[in-house]
Amino acid sequence: MSNLSPPEAHENSEHSAFLAHHFESHKQQFAAGKLGMWIFLLTEILLFGGVFCAYAVYRSNHPEIFEWAHRFLDKFLGAINTTVLIASSFTMAWAVRAAQKNQTRLCTVLLAVTLLGGCGFLGIKFVEYKSKWEEGLMVAHYFKPTPEALEHIKHLEADTAHLKSKPEEIPRNAGIFFSIYFCMTGLHGLHVIAGMSAIGWVLVRSAKGQFSSAYFGPVDYVGLYWHLVDLIWIYLFPLLYLIH
């Protein structure tokens, strides 16, 4: 082992509890873990590809449904949620940096802030889902908007004067929009919950002081997952809320 560079020799002599036997160094272990995470993210992108495909097919064939039905979504809440998710992505990226620099306490605090961001996102999403439920804006033929909901979109004219469709003329199969809305945001919401669970896991490990500049892989991998969740929302927001 005399050909090892000093840092790697140093790592090996530590017999770190977090370096698996089959890896020569933390660096090699990290590179392998990161590639594994990217391959997992590839499968996630393909999974979301399915719902994006459904969106593309229905929007290209029935643009009038999307243009008419998107008025029921609250652009303001959508923009707030985008901001919350971007901010939590920022604190996550900062947490990875803190772990890489041995700033253990800062890393723990930033992971906690990221987790709070996830809670905020789900809280706002819950408010939105609840109002959709109360207004009868459900999937496919369960789409039965209440008179109040239909009345409400008539008063958005200042915002929607450019739209070709009239608020009072419900297009055929209008429920398709909410089928796709709930599939896309629902699948995304499940990923937010999964990401928050993973952040909770690295938060506990960070609080126990298990991460260092030599071993920070799990924070980085969880970060990649959380950024992917953010990245998908970056597309969902204009595709669902900002239809022109």
Next chain:
Amino acid sequence: MSHPNPHSSYVHVVPLWVLCAVFAALLVFTALTVAATWFDLGGWNLILAMAIATVKAALVALYFMHLRYDNPFNALVFVAALVFVALFISLTLLDTLQYQPDIRSWQQAHPAD
């Protein structure tokens, strides 16, 4: 990358100012994409919204996800996923657009109640 001492990191650590600049840029682009809906650009509205989303996604992938500093093979995995999603969507669209006229004529023959 050189190792000045055993406690330095073996990966590139993204400077804090870069993370802050990317965060600020993402907020500006979010405001822009909302503001873009106030203007009627016809078919260009969707293209502009997708272009802004793609710039935002690129910033997240390059800096927050470290792809700019990473082993290029990880970026290749990511791009491969996007290529296959694009193939998937475009081939499906080709097929469904093909039989739309049949659906339309059926709908005209069977008006909704």
